[in-house]
Amino acid sequence: MYRRFVFGTIGATIALSLAALATTFVPAGHTRSAALVNDAMRVRTTAATTTSTNPVAQLTYQGGSVEKSPAIYVVYWGKWWSTPVVTGTNGAYSYTNQQAMAYIGAPGSKPGSTSTGFLTNVGGSPWSNVMNQYCQGAPLQSVACPSGTTHIANTSNEFHGAFIDSTNAIPVTPTMTDVANEAAYAAGYAAKNLGYNPATQDATFFVFTPSTNSVAGYGTSWCATHGITSYNGGTNNLAFAYIPYEPAFGATCGTNSVNATSTKWNSFGNGYFDGFSITAGHEYAEAEVNPNPVAGSAAWLDYAGNETADKCIWNPLSANISLGGKNYAVQPTWSNAAGACVLK
Numbered sequence: 001m002y003r004r005f006v007f008g009t010i011g012a013t014i015a016l017s018l019a020a021l022a023t024t025f026v027p028a029g030h031t032r033s034a035a036l037v038n039d040a041m042r043v044r045t046t047a048a049t050t051t052s053t054n055p056v057a058q059l060t061y062q063g064g065s066v067e068k069s070p071a072i073y074v075v076y077w078g079k080w081w082s083t084p085v086v087t088g089t090n091g092a093y094s095y096t097n098q099q100a101m102a103y104i105g106a107p108g109s110k111p112g113s114t115s116t117g118f119l120t121n122v123g124g125s126p127w128s129n130v131m132n133q134y135c136q137g138a139p140l141q142s143v144a145c146p147s148g149t150t151h152i153a154n155t156s157n158e159f160h161g162a163f164i165d166s167t168n169a170i171p172v173t174p175t176m177t178d179v180a181n182e183a184a185y186a187a188g189y190a191a192k193n194l195g196y197n198p199a200t201q202d203a204t205f206f207v208f209t210p211s212t213n214s215v216a217g218y219g220t221s222w223c224a225t226h227g228i229t230s231y232n233g234g235t236n237n238l239a240f241a242y243i244p245y246e247p248a249f250g251a252t253c254g255t256n257s258v259n260a261t262s263t264k265w266n267s268f269g270n271g272y273f274d275g276f277s278i279t280a281g282h283e284y285a286e287a288e289v290n291p292n293p294v295a296g297s298a299a300w301l302d303y304a305g306n307e308t309a310d311k312c313i314w315n316p317l318s319a320n321i322s323l324g325g326k327n328y329a330v331q332p333t334w335s336n337a338a339g340a341c342v343l344k
Helices: 046-051 097-104 128-133 176-193 246-253 274-289
Strands: 040-042 070-077 086-090 093-096 159-165 202-208 222-231 236-243 319-323 326-330 333-335 340-342
Touching (some): 128 274, 128 333, 176 222, 176 236, 202 274, 222 246, 246 274
Parallel strands (some): 070 159, 070 202
Antiparallel strands (some): 040 222, 086 093, 222 236
């Protein structure tokens, strides 16, 4: 069973800390679901890789909102990102933090540009289109969306920018409150500089931290997570995803999990950076389908509280997909239409 983590609003106490690994249930008798909401991506183990998660039930609609018009913003937190730092090697290749940003989505990348980066180019892809089948406004416990409901869009202009935050010092061991606050800071920055409009965009803010600064529990229990906080004086919900520096924990968080042999390794980072696109893709998919992973506000979950990527975590179907002329490792996500984990 996965753990459930709830993120509080800015300035408030987080109901459950990620470090505490606490578990909370929906109140008894709630009409939407009595299941857990699982929003942390567990670490990779031999058992998880070979057996995956048992997908015994479809996702059902719980009554919450989805991201109708998805937008992606990325913040690299800390001055550490501003100068090249070699973070590791893979075969004949060595890699830096700045190469990691090019693999994820570099600062200064523009929507629709020819910039590399998984998050820069994932919008509009066949892999992302799996999420288009999910909607809001369906009858409770539906497994499909009838006419008149609002589906998740899949467009090529979802990426709206990335930047390095050198203003806010990052704690040696940040908490999830710190990460939520950084996401809210990034929203304020994006509103001033990157065209973020909470009235028209269902945005996910991705917070990346240095290899030396991670929330407790990373690499031992979990590899990434997503949550909800508040922005703009508490008037807007803000979906965010937290992605630590995945190569720091190697195979545990995805290094070489798809590009496993030296013949697939290259200077771009295929193999070494596999974990970045797998975990960022995992949280991207779940934030679109279930942006508010809080009891009573969830959108699509299975009977056990698994989200769309949880059901296919570390699945043997994981593979490279081509985006913008580069390969990126991804896991499959759950498709109700197919009744299976699929890549597109």
